[in-house]
């Protein structure tokens with residue numbers, strides 16, 4: 001018996017389902033769990049299965065960016081309540097980018113933040129809610145407020161460091177809505193799949209459809 005024989009076990013199956021999630025960990029800042037390392041698409045690519053739309057990776061603009069602290073989504077609703085995006089000099093930069101300022105579409109806001117961060121005098125980007133009513137902000141965003149308090153930040157009174165974060169993967173293993181891929185016997189469901197029905201951008205509850213509805217349809221092929 002060789003070393004590999006002890007490590008690898010061949011399991012013959014008439015149907016194999018890939019359901020191992022997104023690829024967020026390919027980027028330095030992501031809202032995704034540690035398991036999203038991209039091995040789902042990568043393994044089947046090596047087997048010659050068709051992938052598509054790999055560039056369709058929507059970012060969320062404002063994820064907490066504190067070294068050593070788990071990235072936390074600071075909801076778009078904070079900008080909806082009037083939060084400003086400011087650079088390291090305290091300057092609001094979105095007003096020069098788009099008339100909608102921080103309420104511009106997420107890809108525009110994410111791109112503008114990224115430019116501030118890597119520009120010649122890039123020194124970080126912050127979400128500034130200091131001009132808003134503190135008690136209201138804390139009651140409006142209690143979970144975010146509690147998370148920030150635990151690391152010594154005050155959502156309503158501090159400049160909260162943020163960065164765009166990889167959030168969702170619209171591309172992946174090309175699959176029909178019942179999970180069938182270009183390889184007979186291989187199904188892909190959930191975020192690893194690319195059914196194409198949502199286009200390039202993530203919308204609310206994409207994953208409900210991709211994971212739950214299409215997942216159930218895939219089981220019809222198995223049973």
Ligand SMILES: Cc1cc2nc3c(=O)[nH]c(=O)nc-3n(C[C@H](O)[C@H](O)[C@H](O)COP(=O)(O)OP(=O)(O)OC[C@H]3O[C@@H](n4cnc5c(N)ncnc54)[C@H](O)[C@@H]3O)c2cc1C
Nearest residue numbers: 019020021022031032035039190191192205206207208211
């Ligand atoms: C912060 C955040 C908020 C979100 N909010 C929403 C929302 O409001 N509405 C919505 O619809 N979606 C939302 N999503 C997206 C949604 O959570 C995901 O798209 C969905 O959970 C993906 O489900 P999945 O089953 O495809 O993959 P996952 O839930 O990622 O499950 C994949 C599983 O595969 C395992 N795995 C990975 N690699 C391997 C391997 N090589 N071998 C064996 N196992 C492996 C992992 O450990 C994991 O258990 C959000 C995501 C995040 C991160």
